[in-house]
Amino acid sequence: MDWHRIRSDFPILDQQVNGHPLVYLDSAASSQKPRAVINALSHYYQHDNSNVHRALHELSSRATDAFEAARKKVARFIGTATEDEIIFTRGCTEGINLVANTWGVQNLRSGDVILITGMEHHSNLVPWQLLAQRTGATLKHIPVLDDGTLDTAAVEMLLTEQVKLFAFVHISNSLGTINPARELCAKAKAVGAVTLLDGAQSTGHMPVNMLDIGCDFFVFSGHKMCAPTGIGVLYGRYALLKAMPPWHGGGEMIASVTLEGSTFKEPPHRFEAGTPDIAGVIGLGAAIDYLEAIGLENIQRHDTNLSNYAMQCMSEVPGIRILGPQSGHRGSLVAFHLDFAHPHDLVEYANTYGIAMRGGNHCTQPLMKRFKVPGTTRASFYFYNTIEEINRLVEVLLAARKFFT
Numbered sequence: 222m223d224w225h226r227i228r229s230d231f232p233i234l235d236q237q238v239n240g241h242p243l244v245y246l247d248s249a250a251s252s253q254k255p256r257a258v259i260n261a262l263s264h265y266y267q268h269d270n271s272n273v274h275r276a277l278h279e280l281s282s283r284a285t286d287a288f289e290a291a292r293k294k295v296a297r298f299i300g301t302a303t304e305d306e307i308i309f310t311r312g313c314t315e316g317i318n319l320v321a322n323t324w325g326v327q328n329l330r331s332g333d334v335i336l337i338t339g340m341e342h343h344s345n346l347v348p349w350q351l352l353a354q355r356t357g358a359t360l361k362h363i364p365v366l367d368d369g370t371l372d373t374a375a376v377e378m379l380l381t382e383q384v385k386l387f388a389f390v391h392i393s394n395s396l397g398t399i400n401p402a403r404e405l406c407a408k409a410k411a412v413g414a415v416t417l418l419d420g421a422q423s424t425g426h427m428p429v430n431m432l433d434i435g436c437d438f439f440v441f442s443g444h445k446m447c448a449p450t451g452i453g454v455l456y457g458r459y460a461l462l463k464a465m466p467p468w469h470g471g472g473e474m475i476a477s478v479t480l481e482g483s484t485f486k487e488p489p490h491r492f493e494a495g496t497p498d499i500a501g502v503i504g505l506g507a508a509i510d511y512l513e514a515i516g517l518e519n520i521q522r523h524d525t526n527l528s529n530y531a532m533q534c535m536s537e538v539p540g541i542r543i544l545g546p547q548s549g550h551r552g553s554l555v556a557f558h559l560d561f562a563h564p565h566d567l568v569e570y571a572n573t574y575g576i577a578m579r580g581g582n583h584c585t586q587p588l589m590k591r592f593k594v595p596g597t598t599r600a601s602f603y604f605y606n607t608i609e610e611i612n613r614l615v616e617v618l619l620a621a622r623k624f625f626t
């Protein structure tokens with residue numbers, strides 16, 4: 222693979238920041254966009270822009286065709302049984318809230334357990350806290366071990382028949398841990414629990430296949446996999462979606478309306494009220510085409526090489542503590558704490574050298590408490606990053622030591 226040529230598909234990367242070449246190491250927060258996606262958005266607005274599903278004129282039918290073609294692409298990309306299992310959302314957060322407010326409200330009662338893990342992003346924690354308050358269900362979590370993996374003994378103990386929902390992250394955005402999704406979903410199924418997998422950090426970084434993983438719900442955000450912001454996906458197993466009540470009411474989700482009441486469309490349209498982010502959906506389709514042309518296995522291999530290399534070089538920086546698994550297969554990010562600098566100060570210092578990283582709690586405050594750190598600095602990689610950029614990061618970390626001490 223010619224990764225340097227692939228990198229040149231991303232115009233934003235070719236710039237100087239504070240007099241240095243930009244080193245973008247914040248893709249776990251949001252990825253950059255290739256020209257193919259930017260052009261698809263521009264083409265849509267220049268040629269086909271119109272509302273979908275509503276009119277019989279040429280532009281509307283072009284927009285509708287492109288919109289529904291993207292739904293088919295997503296279904297193929299994540300290996301679902303049918304495209305009717307794909308609901309467009311604003312992102313992971315909205316997808317999880319949709320499940321909590323529909324399936325959750327309909328199915329949970331006092332005495333039921335919602336099981337999560339101690340490494341969840343706030344978006345896979347707070348909606349369940351709200352749901353527990355509303356329904357009287359109890360929220361429990363599987364603890365995280367010192368090495369950043371889940372406590373498997375606790376999984377056996379906690380995954381009981383009281384558990385109605387088991388929601389967990391596929392790849393942790395704060396540790397890089399890859400959870401054994403297929404195995405955990407099978408265990409949950411054995412006790413009759415429904416599963417929700419947060420695919421924010423896995424989708425677009427590795428092949429994901431719903432039928433193979435065996436989860437009931439899956440969420441991801443387009444902006445973390447080369448697509449625009451504001452668009453994401455909720456996958457739900459069709460039998461579950463069909464039994465779920467609507468959440469948002471409005472145009473396009475109804476079958477018929479009278480002043481007295483309404484009936485609703487079948488999924489997925491029942492869950493897509495109002496005008497959707499049409500350009501975002503088309504951009505997501507373009508991102509999928511782009512990623513598939515490179516190959517998800519190739520992307521995964523390259524990401525893994527980058528993060529293995531980074532782990533190796535960064536672990537030699539004096540005073541560093543890297544969170545998460547120290548060896549083995551891990552996601553493409555390294556989150557760390559330096560004993561001589563607060564993460565916010567370090568991120569600002571690195572920025573003066575053109576390096577973009579994220580410092581803070583990464584929307585995982587309970588995890589920061591668990592590891593007794595005020596926050597961490599996170600360097601996260603995608604296939605457009607290079608070994609030279611990691612070398613540059615290590616140089617700047619070594620210089621930071623002199624600067625801060």
Ligand code: PMP
Nearest residue numbers: 312313314342344394419421442
């Ligand atoms: N889960 C994980 C693991 C994430 O990393 C993120 C984004 N940081 C989210 C959920 C939420 O995604 P979004 O803000 O796009 O809804």
